[in-house]
Amino acid sequence: YAAKRSRVGVLRYDAASDPHSTGALELLGQLRGAMDEDQLVLHYQPKVSGDGGRLLGFEALVRWDHPVRGLLLPADFLPFVERTHLIHALTRWVLITALRQAATWRAQGLQTSMAVNISAVSLDTGLLGIVEEALALTRWRPADLVLEITETAIIHDPVGARATVARLRERGVRVAVDDFGAGSTSLVHLRGLAVHELKIDRQFVSELVAHPEDDVIVSSVIALAHKLGLAVVAEGVETVAAADRLCALGCDELQGFFFARPLPAEQAMAWARAEGMAGQVVELG
Ligand code: C2E
Ligand code: MG
Ligand code: MG
Numbered sequence: 001y002a003a004k005r006s007r008v009g010v011l012r013y014d015a016a017s018d019p020h021s022t023g024a025l026e027l028l029g030q031l032r033g034a035m036d037e038d039q040l041v042l043h044y045q046p047k048v049s050g051d052g053g054r055l056l057g058f059e060a061l062v063r064w065d066h067p068v069r070g071l072l073l074p075a076d077f078l079p080f081v082e083r084t085h086l087i088h089a090l091t092r093w094v095l096i097t098a099l100r101q102a103a104t105w106r107a108q109g110l111q112t113s114m115a116v117n118i119s120a121v122s123l124d125t126g127l128l129g130i131v132e133e134a135l136a137l138t139r140w141r142p143a144d145l146v147l148e149i150t151e152t153a154i155i156h157d158p159v160g161a162r163a164t165v166a167r168l169r170e171r172g173v174r175v176a177v178d179d180f181g182a183g184s185t186s187l188v189h190l191r192g193l194a195v196h197e198l199k200i201d202r203q204f205v206s207e208l209v210a211h212p213e214d215d216v217i218v219s220s221v222i223a224l225a226h227k228l229g230l231a232v233v234a235e236g237v238e239t240v241a242a243a244d245r246l247c248a249l250g251c252d253e254l255q256g257f258f259f260a261r262p263l264p265a266e267q268a269m270a271w272a273r274a275e276g277m278a279g280q281v282v283e284l285g
């Protein structure tokens with residue numbers, strides 16, 4: 001079946017659906033080299049405060065600048081990486097690279113937090129060691145690191161996830177539940193999970209203004225989160241109308257194409273300067 005698919009030319013889809021396909025095996029074989037040869041890159045998407053103004057932080061999103069296939073998005077390669085132990089090497093690479101970048105920006109006067117996505121399979125006790133290593137290497141403050149985990153990770157191993165999150169919290173690292181509302185959980189698993197933030201899935205956010213149901217869902221999630229003492233982030237903010245509405249609803253942080261797409265490091269810094277995130281960008285001597 002997979003072979004048939006690739007013959008009709010749906011190469012990406014084919015590879016993603018079958019980890020044993022030649023495409024997937026080839027990619028996996030190339031991944032380690034890619035990390036060493038700077039083919040993996042991080043793009044950075046800003047998060048701004050709910051009142052519309054201040055830059056609060058960036059989220060690192062991985063891309064693979066593949067010499068033959070061009071720029072690959074996470075969906076093109078993460079699914080098979082996640083089925084092998086290479087995912088831990090990737091998680092480590094992303095954490096260290098993102099925090100190095102953030103530390104460089106900090107030295108240039110741009111004070112922000114940095115968020116990194118953690119795959120479900122990486123949310124185990126090994127993660128604690130990787131986080132320690134990255135914090136030590138970059139001398140980054142744990143409170144300025146956000147780890148975004150999905151509901152899938154929590155469903156996958158609720159007891160383990162809870163223990164890992166609790167230890168991260170003790171260490172002072174912030175934890176966010178990503179894509180909240182998109183999974184099959186969720187309130188049961190949220191209970192007793194020591195996270196700091198909920199990120200509302202973008203499917204509820206992007207057309208918030210056109211769909212009254214989405215508005216009900218989003219305002220309820222914001223109220224729920226606040227009652228639980230959690231900060232709320234809306235991802236997928238694409239219009240000024242959505243941004244205004246979220247602001248009126250008291251959403252703490254906004255992120256989306258309306259503000260900026262994920263950008264290569266240099267452009268992310270340029271964006272921060274151009275947007276006059278001036279309170280944040282203090283030029284050093
Ligand atoms: P996510 O963490 O929920 O990230 C948001 C995704 O939505 C990103 O796609 C981003 O480019 C996209 N996005 C942001 N704003 C908007 C918007 O306004 N409209 C629309 N339509 N899309 C928007 P991307 O970069 O392709 O990443 C997809 C997913 O891959 C991420 O979803 C995350 O789960 C995963 N991912 C990305 N980087 C990493 C990584 O370094 N490690 C791991 N484990 N997962 C990663
Ligand atoms: Mg995320
Ligand atoms: Mg998300």
Ligand code: MG
Nearest residue numbers: 179201202235
């Ligand atoms: Mg998402």
